[in-house]
Amino acid sequence: MKPIVPDDVEPSSSESSARFSYSAIELPSLVATAFLLVWDIAVRFSGSDLFPKPIEVLWGLVELARKGLLVKYVVASLFRVTWGFTLAVVVGIPFGLLLGSNRLAQTAFNPLIQGFRPISPIAWIPVAILWFGVSDAAPVFLIFLASVFPITVSTAAAVKSVQSVYLRAADNFGLTRMQLFRRVIFPASLPQIITGLRIGLGIAWLVVVAAEMIAVNSGLGYLIIDARNAGKRYDLVVAGMVLIGVIGWVLDVLMRQIERFPSVKWAYGTTHD
Amino acid sequence: MSLQRKVLLAAIGWLSTVTLLHLWLNTSAFEKQTVTSANPGERFRVGFLPVTCHLTCPVTHFINKSMSGDGTFEPMRFNGWPELKEAFLSHHLQASFILAPMAMALREQGVPIKIVYLGHRDGTTMMVHKDSDIHRIEDLRGKKIAVPNRFSNQRLIIFRAFKERGLSMNDVTLLEMPPPDMPATLKVRAVDAIISGEPFMAQSEMDGYGRVLFLTKDVWPEFISCVLAVHDDVIRDHRAEVQRLVNGIARSGKWLDKTMEHRMQAATFAGKNNYNQDPKLLEFVLSKPPDRVKYTNLSVRRKDFEEIEVVGRDAGILQGTARFEDYADPSFVTDDNGLQPYLWEATP
Numbered sequence: 001m002k003p004i005v006p007d008d009v010e011p012s013s014s015e016s017s018a019r020f021s022y023s024a025i026e027l028p029s030l031v032a033t034a035f036l037l038v039w040d041i042a043v044r045f046s047g048s049d050l051f052p053k054p055i056e057v058l059w060g061l062v063e064l065a066r067k068g069l070l071v072k073y074v075v076a077s078l079f080r081v082t083w084g085f086t087l088a089v090v091v092g093i094p095f096g097l098l099l100g101s102n103r104l105a106q107t108a109f110n111p112l113i114q115g116f117r118p119i120s121p122i123a124w125i126p127v128a129i130l131w132f133g134v135s136d137a138a139p140v141f142l143i144f145l146a147s148v149f150p151i152t153v154s155t156a157a158a159v160k161s162v163q164s165v166y167l168r169a170a171d172n173f174g175l176t177r178m179q180l181f182r183r184v185i186f187p188a189s190l191p192q193i194i195t196g197l198r199i200g201l202g203i204a205w206l207v208v209v210a211a212e213m214i215a216v217n218s219g220l221g222y223l224i225i226d227a228r229n230a231g232k233r234y235d236l237v238v239a240g241m242v243l244i245g246v247i248g249w250v251l252d253v254l255m256r257q258i259e260r261f262p263s264v265k266w267a268y269g270t271t272h273d
Numbered sequence: 274m275s276l277q278r279k280v281l282l283a284a285i286g287w288l289s290t291v292t293l294l295h296l297w298l299n300t301s302a303f304e305k306q307t308v309t310s311a312n313p314g315e316r317f318r319v320g321f322l323p324v325t326c327h328l329t330c331p332v333t334h335f336i337n338k339s340m341s342g343d344g345t346f347e348p349m350r351f352n353g354w355p356e357l358k359e360a361f362l363s364h365h366l367q368a369s370f371i372l373a374p375m376a377m378a379l380r381e382q383g384v385p386i387k388i389v390y391l392g393h394r395d396g397t398t399m400m401v402h403k404d405s406d407i408h409r410i411e412d413l414r415g416k417k418i419a420v421p422n423r424f425s426n427q428r429l430i431i432f433r434a435f436k437e438r439g440l441s442m443n444d445v446t447l448l449e450m451p452p453p454d455m456p457a458t459l460k461v462r463a464v465d466a467i468i469s470g471e472p473f474m475a476q477s478e479m480d481g482y483g484r485v486l487f488l489t490k491d492v493w494p495e496f497i498s499c500v501l502a503v504h505d506d507v508i509r510d511h512r513a514e515v516q517r518l519v520n521g522i523a524r525s526g527k528w529l530d531k532t533m534e535h536r537m538q539a540a541t542f543a544g545k546n547n548y549n550q551d552p553k554l555l556e557f558v559l560s561k562p563p564d565r566v567k568y569t570n571l572s573v574r575r576k577d578f579e580e581i582e583v584v585g586r587d588a589g590i591l592q593g594t595a596r597f598e599d600y601a602d603p604s605f606v607t608d609d610n611g612l613q614p615y616l617w618e619a620t621p
Contacts, residue, residue: 050457050460079291082292086284086288125356129356129360131363134349217299228451230550230551232456
């Protein structure tokens, strides 16, 4: 399909990249600045001395950095999310591959998975404490639980959506079951699995606050809960929210880099056409 | 390099880096372990919340550590009652500061724990908005009150005060709410009154929008909110450690009540090291008035708990199936005058 361009003359590559940089950096910056202004004005207008202005949040972040807590808390949250997510990948992808390719396994496990999937990680907090105590294992377990189901389900769906023409072709070539899996099913379903991993990572990062409600003494979730306990420190509550938002965005950007590999990119090219 | 190899290497690199950084920055994994003969093996863990009702826990630890370099136990700070209770029930904590009616209810439910000492006396305030038309307890009729927990003595004090004034709990709406959220809720007048342990109530008073309706000392003298509870098997197998813990709590309580200077010192070091709260807020709670919260006469007395039993049964949170002998062990401190305050002063 021919791309739609606004003018009769197609822009040169340098022009188009200049236009791109304008829309990719300046436009979002303008919107973000407008958001901060509206936020600031709204707080001033309301006369609230509880909800912080953007500049107060910035000073809160500076205070955290000065105390050396900023790096500590970011690292702690990244550590828990990394391990929880990694365990979810290690369990979820093979399990999803099994469910997607084996009807018996799917029939057996699907009701259980669909039953566990909607349970919020917050509901698991008592279980996590009873099983893992107050160590790092409890939040890692909660993050694992939050992300393992989306990864499993999307992997199973990816395997089931592999086009039958690939399977028939493989059959004609006389591939063994293992060869079929490694050379056809897994590569064909990889793009959709990557999408599932992006969703899983997003959810893993999303539950960090709930996961760090347990008696850990570090992390961005802990920062928010601790700031609530510290009296009128809502600047630090919002600072924690800002950090979670920014880091979550960066993690997603990094994850999307995997989609640029040719063995994954092919699927997006055909899908978007 | 193939995609799989690149992704695998990047993942292993990230996992290793973030793990090492976490161990270095947030744990003591890279610190030299010093296990003294007085402290072999695992430390005795005691749970507490950042409330002034539990202040003796970090104060005892801090003084012990300053005097002998050994805290004798490890205070573990939690951020909410449910998590604290669950860690205690699952034996991850050997002892914990816990709501008195909650400890009694747990015993009724068959959990083998004993109350061995009190955390404090008084220390709870009911606040209303400064512009509110509530000036007496009777004015609470038809109002909305935030309480910390169904099993909190703060709920029972409302029940008791209402009964004395011919009111019933049906005359008000009670909302369970984490105490840290209460001041903001009062400020925007989403509720008419808030009641919890300190320092959360004092925050609204310091900021000028809260007014004290009553302090517990004026409504239920010698009020008990939180107690120190220990697992039965820990008492049986580690009695000496429990005795040392109770002695420490008793002595630090007396140290706190000995002079106002001690209280101000505690506000500074506990606010900074354990509570992460503005020391000025803790100073306010510990001095305005000085008997807002008390840390002496903390031995476990039958009549105090039998009174809680009666009110708890009336309020529907206790069944009356566990008696004083079942849920309390007063043998650790039988004479409140038997222990002396710590002889210790904080260095400025």
